[in-house]
Structure formats: structure tokens, C-alpha cells
Amino acid sequence: MSFAPSTLVAGTLDAAATAQRLPWSALADEIAKLLHDSTVSVPARSVLPLAQGGSLFLMPATDRSVAMTKLITFTPANAGTGRPSIQGDVVVFDIATGARQLVLDGPTVTARRTAAVSxxxxxxxxxxxxxxxxxxxxxxxxxxxxxxxxxxxxxxxxxxxxxxxxxxxxxxxxxxxxxxxxxxxxxxxxxxxxxxxxxxxxxxxxxxxxxxxxxxxxxxxxxxxxxxxxxxxxxxxxxxxxxxxxxxxxxxxxxxxxxxxxxxxxxxxxxxxxxxxxxxxxxxxxxxxxxxxxxxxAGWDLAAARLALRQGAAQPPAT
Structure with a gap:
């Protein structure tokens, strides 16, 4: 059985592109808006222990129009090795159609939403x-x-x-x-x-x-x-x-x-x-x-997803 070479899925943003959609002040503002939004639903995150002290995190959240899940690994043993301690993705869906809209870089979202909350x-x-x-x-x-x-x-x-x-x-x-x-x-x-x-x-x-x-x-x-x-x-x-x-x-x-x-x-x-x-x-x-x-x-990640979607919609199409 043969497989076609892997390609980057449309709507998948790397670390730099993810960061570009999450400017600091706008992200802090979006987090504040989310706290006022009664339609936000955030179940408890699931944490699966991994060997050697690591963890697998599954963090979903929704509002009236967006559903997202952050799936990341946390590997403390990577500290000082040059490998990131946090790796993974944030997958964003449109509730009305069920379509996947974005895949954001998980470590970038985690870093930026954490600092924006601060x-x-x-x-x-x-x-x-x-x-x-x-x-x-x-x-x-x-x-x-x-x-x-x-x-x-x-x-x-x-x-x-x-x-x-x-x-x-x-x-x-x-x-x-x-x-x-x-x-x-x-x-x-x-x-x-x-x-x-x-x-x-x-x-x-x-x-x-x-x-x-x-x-x-x-x-x-x-x-x-x-x-x-x-x-x-x-x-x-x-x-x-x-x-x-x-x-x-x-x-x-x-x-x-x-x-x-x-x-x-x-x-x-x-x-x-x-x-x-x-x-x-x-x-x-x-x-x-x-x-x-x-x-x-996960609510903080949902705020980042909402802002990333809006920032993307505001950008002119590529020529």
C-alpha cells in the first residue's frame, strides 16, 4: 500500500502565523469578552499520565458558534534539551457546519493566552x-x-x-x-x-x-x-x-x-x-x-481561537 506525500492541511498555521493572529492587547480584550459570554461552555480537562512524568492534555471548549479542542503533551524531561516541554495543536470547528476552520500551533496558543491572561x-x-x-x-x-x-x-x-x-x-x-x-x-x-x-x-x-x-x-x-x-x-x-x-x-x-x-x-x-x-x-x-x-x-484557548478566526477573516486574501 502506498500513500501520497503528506502536505500541510489548509487552515493549519505554524507558530509564527499563529502568533501573528494573537496580538497581545487584542487577545487580552478577547479574554475579557469571553468572561462576559454566557454561552461559553468549558468541561473539565482530561489529563492522561504518560511515562517518565509526562502528561497528555485534552481541553475542549465551545461558545454559540465555535468549538475547539486543545490536544497537547507536557514533557518536563525536555527542559534543557532544546525540545519544547509543550507540544500539540488547537483544532477549531464551526458549530453550524461542523467544518474544521483552523489548526493552531498548540505551544504558541498556550504561551500567548497564558501571558495575555496575566x-x-x-x-x-x-x-x-x-x-x-x-x-x-x-x-x-x-x-x-x-x-x-x-x-x-x-x-x-x-x-x-x-x-x-x-x-x-x-x-x-x-x-x-x-x-x-x-x-x-x-x-x-x-x-x-x-x-x-x-x-x-x-x-x-x-x-x-x-x-x-x-x-x-x-x-x-x-x-x-x-x-x-x-x-x-x-x-x-x-x-x-x-x-x-x-x-x-x-x-x-x-x-x-x-x-x-x-x-x-x-x-x-x-x-x-x-x-x-x-x-x-x-x-x-x-x-x-x-x-x-x-x-x-480551555476557555483561554477558546478566546485565542475566536480571535484567530476574526483576525484571519480581516486579512486580505492571498494573490
Whole structure:
């Protein structure tokens, strides 16, 4: 039996084309719109454990006109190998016809929607949105958050801390290319004194922040998404809970937010991003640091799919 050579399916976008359809501010705006959309349905994601500590994620979501599923693998063992830790696709369908409309690059969608959720949260919650911004972790999410905060929030100064000096310097070069001033630092805890914006973007294999944050700090932590994973020390989380405010991305964080669960906090009682964006919600403390804990949700991927479809429809046809 012979098979024709494989070809790229029409409507399949590579990483660069996917990113082009998901500009930062527009993606944050689309996520906010999705939170107001009562037709959105997001069932619990399915997670299948794989050998050697990996996982296969199946994450569907729909609204009145679009159905999508993100199918990705998460392979922690790929860290430091040059192979991506997250691989896969986002497949988008038209509900009316059942036709497949797009196949988006899964890692690109994951990186951009995660950082755009942090951007949206910072718009509403950051006491000092001008920065400087401290990024802890110099991988894919580190770069995505730098781009989102520089291009979407107007941050002009970025501090970078990473266990890998080479990775930190690589990210520093990329961030300078965005027009921001950059400083690479060895001690992330010491940098908390100087940076009111903090994005913690590690693989969550060990704690990376322990010190008490500034009273005007906004911390977004995105690396931990299981009860066993954590980036933030329990004492840091407990300090923010006592002196400031903690917001989680969705109610799923009640069984996924390892940072908060390991700190002994009642995650189910915390406000979610929808409360902040759609209101009414007031911070528990009138001042004090804010921690935004993001674990991921297929709704964020649906927002990216909706925006990618609209951006594609707005582009002139190829000649």
C-alpha cells in the first residue's frame, strides 16, 4: 500500500502565523469578552499520565458558534534539551457546519493566552503597572510575559532571574529587542524590593521565590498547575493572603494551585478572574500586594481561537 506525500492541511498555521493572529492587547480584550459570554461552555480537562512524568492534555471548549479542542503533551524531561516541554495543536470547528476552520500551533496558543491572561489581570489588579517587571524563569513563558507586559502594558524596564545564566542572557537580548531596558540578576528574592510587577514562569520543579513582596506588588505565577507543583514559598502566599489579595484564574485552581494548596489556603474561597473583570469585586485589603495564580483553562484557548478566526477573516486574501 502506498500513500501520497503528506502536505500541510489548509487552515493549519505554524507558530509564527499563529502568533501573528494573537496580538497581545487584542487577545487580552478577547479574554475579557469571553468572561462576559454566557454561552461559553468549558468541561473539565482530561489529563492522561504518560511515562517518565509526562502528561497528555485534552481541553475542549465551545461558545454559540465555535468549538475547539486543545490536544497537547507536557514533557518536563525536555527542559534543557532544546525540545519544547509543550507540544500539540488547537483544532477549531464551526458549530453550524461542523467544518474544521483552523489548526493552531498548540505551544504558541498556550504561551500567548497564558501571558495575555496575566496581562488582563495586571490591568485590573496591579497597583503599580508601570513596573519595573521582574521575570523569574527565562523559558517560553518568560519571553511571552515580557512581550505581553512591554507591548501590552507599556513596561519599560525588565529584570530577569533564571537558574541558567545563558538562558537569562538570551531572554535579555530578546527583551532589549522590544525596546525595554533589561537587567539580569542572580537573586530573585532580592529583586522583589525593586520590582512591583513580578511574573513567575518556571517549570515549578522547586520553589524560586521566598521573600516578602512589596506592598504595591502584583505577582502572577503561572508555572504550577498541579497540587504537587509550586514556585512560591508557603510563607510568601500566606503573607499576601493576610496583608493583600489573592485572585485565581478559575475555580479549577481549587484542586490545581499547588502554590496555594501547599500554603494551607482555602483556594475555593478565593475570587476568580471573572469576578474581577465582570464585577462586582473589591479587594479584601484596600492596599497591599496582589497575587494572581493562573493554572490554565480551555476557555483561554477558546478566546485565542475566536480571535484567530476574526483576525484571519480581516486579512486580505492571498494573490
Amino acid at each position: 496581562l488582563l489581570a495586571a490591568r485590573h489588579l496591579a497597583p503599580a503597572p508601570q513596573g519595573p517587571l521582574l521575570i523569574v524563569g527565562a523559558g517560553v513563558q518568560g519571553l511571552a510575559h515580557a512581550e505581553a507586559f512591554v507591548l501590552g502594558l507599556g513596561v519599560q524596564e525588565v529584570w530577569i532571574s533564571s537558574r541558567s545564566a545563558a538562558s537569562a542572557e538570551t531572554l535579555a537580548t530578546q527583551v532589549r529587542g522590544l525596546g525595554a531596558q533589561v537587567r539580569v540578576v542572580a537573586d530573585a528574592d532580592a529583586a522583589l524590593t525593586h520590582c512591583p510587577l513580578v511574573a513567575v514562569c518556571t517549570t515549578a520543579s522547586s520553589l524560586v521565590l521566598h521573600a516578602t513582596p512589596r506592598a504595591d506588588a502584583f505577582i502572577t505565577a503561572v508555572g504550577a498547575f498541579t497540587p504537587a507543583m509550586a514556585e512560591l514559598a508557603p510563607a510568601l502566599c500566606q503573607h499576601v493572603a493576610e496583608h493583600g489579595s489573592i485572585v485565581v484564574d478559575t475555580a479549577d485552581a481549587s484542586h490545581e494551585a499547588g502554590d496555594l494548596l501547599q500554603a494551607g489556603l482555602d483556594v475555593a474561597a478565593l475570587p476568580v478572574l471573572r469576578d474581577v473583570v465582570c464585577g462586582p469585586w473589591k479587594p479584601r485589603a484596600p492596599s497591599g500586594p496582589v497575587l494572581f495564580k493562573s493554572c490554565g483553562w
